[in-house]
Every structure is written in C-alpha cells, then in structure tokens.
Amino acid sequence: MEKRRQHMRKALKRCLTVLTVTAWPVCIAVSLYFAYATASDETLVYNQILSVQLSPDGRYKAYVFIRNINATTDETYQLMILRSYEGFKDNGGNTYISEWPFEVSWKSDEELVVTTGRVDERYSPKQRTEVKGVEITYLAD
Numbered sequence: 286m287e288k289r290r291q292h293m294r295k296a297l298k299r300c301l302t303v304l305t306v307t308a309w310p311v312c313i314a315v316s317l318y319f320a321y322a323t324a325s326d327e328t329l330v331y332n333q334i335l336s337v338q339l340s341p342d343g344r345y346k347a348y349v350f351i352r353n354i355n356a357t358t359d360e361t362y363q364l365m366i367l368r369s370y371e372g373f374k375d376n377g378g379n380t381y382i383s384e385w386p387f388e389v390s391w392k393s394d395e396e397l398v399v400t401t402g403r404v405d406e407r408y409s410p411k412q413r414t415e416v417k418g419v420e421i422t423y424l425a426d
Contacts, residue, residue: 329355332375335362342394344369345419349389352377362386364399366416380421382411395419402426 333351340346346367353360362385363378381387387401397419414421 330375332363332373334373336389338389338391339369340391340394340397340419344394345417346371347389347391347397348373348378349387350378352382359384364389366397366419366421368417378411380411380413380416381423392422397421398424400424400426 331353336349338347346369348365350363351360352363362383364381365378366380385402387399390398392398
C-alpha cells in the first residue's frame, strides 16, 4: 500500500511539473495573441475626411468622409453633421452612407443639400432627413 502511495505521489508531481512547464508558454502565447488582436482592431477601421463645410452661421459642420472597416465590405462615403464645437468622431456617419461619392452644400443656416449621382437602395435607411436641428434634402444629379 505504501509503494502505491509513493508511486501516486511521484506521478502527481510529474503531472504538476508537466502542467507547470507547458502552461506558462501557452498562457504567454494566448496573452500575446489577445494583445495583438486588440491593438489590431483599432487600426482596422479608418476614416478619411474629404471635406468639412461650416454652415453659414457657423453653428454646424458637415463632414464628408470615406470609411473603411477592412471587413468584407467595400469602403463607403459617409456624412456626419455635428455642432461646430464638437470634434469629428471616429465612428460612422450619423446622416448618410453611400457606396458612391456625393457632394454637400448649405442652402441656409439649418438646411443642407446632398447631391448624389445615383439612388443608393442598399443604404437608404441611412438617409436621415433631420440631424441635430439641420434639415437634409437629397437630390440626384
């Protein structure tokens, strides 16, 4: 019986040694993988500002930009309307998203016109007609 206990203790020590020796590299590898994946996620999305137009009274800014999230979708052209004191937010447009380029112009202090070359069925839910007190009108070329 004593030999069996000694044998079990030795086997348990070997098992713990093997687990300890192999667990550290695995833990380090998993930690490095998640650290890289987290850092990479921040660089996968980028916005390239094409134009910024201030409203005639200076209270609003209209940002037209290209957004690329490096996923399975193509880059998109987007519109974000903000109050002039707000900085550009590094996320998606709050007003309009299109697969094709478009232009914007201020009609008045609180009216913005978006001129697009084609009707964009795919992103039509992203065609807001009012944002932050600014009315938006869409015209096709």
